[in-house]
Amino acid sequence: MRGTERHDPTDADAVTLSTGQTLEFPVPIDSTISSVILPADWDAAAGLLPPGLSPVRAGLGTAAVWLMGAQHRNVGGGALADYDEFALMISATAGDPAGIPYVSPLLRTETYVWYMPVTTESARAFGDELWGYPKVVADIDIEERDGRRRTRVTVDGDHLLTFAVERPPMIPRDDTLITYAVQDETLLRIEADMVGEMGLWPYTTAFSLTLGEHPKAETLRSLDLGDRAFARLFGEGRLRFPAGKPVGAS
Template identity: 40%
Template sequence: MTGDADSPASSDGKTSITLSTGQTVTLPLVTEATAFGAVFQVPHPPVQKLLPEGLTPVGPTSRTAAVTLLSVKYHHIGVNGIDPYNEFAVIFPAVSGSQTSLPYVSLFDRMTSGYMWYLPVTTASAKALGVEIWGHPKVVGEITHEDEERRRCTSVEVNGEHVLTFAGRRPPSMSLKDSGYVFTVKDGVLLRGSIEIDGEMGMWPFSDKVTVTFGNHLRGSWLQQLDIGGRTIARVSVDGRVVFGQGQPVQAV
């Protein structure tokens, strides 16, 4: 089957999907990556307006929302024919209508989980992987990571326009296992895909060791209007195995 998130599972619980680019993907998809991110407090109303029906933003208070900027370098993709690539995720932490949300408690439990709003990647095969299986809002662009010791600086350009430059110091980490989820919309259906992480993970609250500079690209300009500021709710990092499960329908949107 080609690009079909509803492909039947085999007897071992795995699902095989063939992309339009020719690669066959087996779900759950096992990858290896290093990621550095930061979570910022932003106003609630503009975030609520862009979320699909059925989702509610999660923030440090009941009247605020949050945005997570996540710089990712994939070292291995468990698919023949898809080489390692870079990506940059903009995620709005959120819960579905059936979930409960408590300020701060829910946010710290879901900092890298939520609604995937924007996801530039560096290759066409990486775009097909995300769009055709989960409905990720992937676009192909230029993403460069400069790593020096614990510091990473990431620059993102799409269609020749500067989206943003994101830089900061990764927090101290330890070996952990964790799980999360991501909401996407595919063919008019809201999906919730599972994420399992096994590796070195770090989190450091309330830090000013992150800088964000926005460009003239439409997405960068929109994010700049959120007035993110220079202080984070938290810095986060991951270095290890990241496993993506098949998206499950939440509701029609």
């Protein structure tokens, strides 16, 4: 892990990134998020997960894949420059697949972060060095017009994807967003608190998705993503990210 040491989430010690910025756990971020949760082939999704995780079973032979666009501001109280982000995540939980019951992905917010382009090098170092998120620097264009938010992602000059999601009604809500990542060959669980507004609309076709020519887009095609989403989701508020805990640690 470049320039950092792993910390317990209760610590408030300063951690300095390789790019020079200093932050403290838990790291506060003001974020706007738009996401669509799509059905995918379970076996293909399982092949993208690290040992120790299995896809949430969202139906017979079906997993759930999240496409998320986000704008992050006031990171660490301004310690890090504002940046935009795209994440491809798979609904997953720790354990053997044989022991995981069928469950709606709307009731399970645990996800493994498989790919996470961001718009700045400091944002890449932030996610990679503190949690092991698979971040790369990319061009991300996020715009909202007439209640529809569009995210276009280009990596190394190749179009990865463009997706757009209609904004559902928003209500005040507190939530915990659980993600998994691998850092130094250790599977980590990160539980981020969110306070703000959230909107979720289940079983919807009010989105669009176009896959590009980037090699990662071919992997997305292999997932056989469905054209009717489990949900579309928006969120606006304050996130607080602690350090990750190794899966299985008390």
